[in-house]
Amino acid sequence: MPVVIAICYAALMSLVREPHRRKVNAVVVAGAGGAYFSSGSFGAWEIPFSVLALYVAYRGLESWKWIGAGWLLHAAWDVVHHLKGSPILPFAHDSSLGCAICDPVIAMWCLGGGRTPRELVRGLRTTARSQAARVLR
Numbered sequence: 589m590p591v592v593i594a595i596c597y598a599a600l601m602s603l604v605r606e607p608h609r610r611k612v613n614a615v616v617v618a619g620a621g622g623a624y625f626s627s628g629s630f631g632a633w634e635i636p637f638s639v640l641a642l643y644v645a646y647r648g649l650e651s652w653k654w655i656g657a658g659w660l661l662h663a664a665w666d667v668v669h670h671l672k673g674s675p676i677l678p679f680a681h682d683s684s685l686g687c688a689i690c691d692p693v694i695a696m697w698c699l700g701g702g703r704t705p706r707e708l709v710r711g712l713r714t715t716a717r718s719q720a721a722r723v724l725r
Contacts, residue, residue: 590686594693602704609702611649617658618645620691624665629674637665656699663691 604612621641625634641661648655666688669676677683697703703711 590690591693593686594690594697597690597694598697598702599705601702606702610652610655613652613655613698613702614645614648614658617648617655617662618642620662621645621658623662623676624669624674627669627674627676627678629669629672637661652698652700652702655702656695656697659691659695659698663688663695666691 601609601613618641621644622638624630625638628634630637641658644654644658644661648658666676666684670682670684670688675681675683675685676687680686700708
């Protein structure tokens with residue numbers, strides 16, 4: 589289910605036009621960076637992580653790569669919280685594990701430029717044509 593959620597997230601975000609899509613995703617990853625802040629599970633260590641996530645999200649206002657990095661950072665923090673037994677949703681024991689699976693899928697989409705499904709298909713077609721042209725030479 590976490591992978592389906594990530595695909596739905598990317599599909600819904602694809603409805604937002606650029607450059608707004610990148611900026612909205614930067615804000616979302618900033619919010620994700622503060623998601624555990626209220627848990628206090630790691631005491632004062634929650635603060636430096638949130639500051640780092642905020643910095644990465646700020647850089648993401650201009651770069652999809654930084655947004656992807658932010659999702660990977662959040663996934664790592666999800667794993668740490670899951671191992672400690674402090675889930676992102678206190679009423680759902682494995683929610684941090686699910687988030688740790690979902691976030692890298694979103695990160696891959698972001699690292700690929702946060703493209704729409706149409707842009708992804710065009711990119712695949714262009715790549716296939718380029719490879720076919722090389723083979724024919």
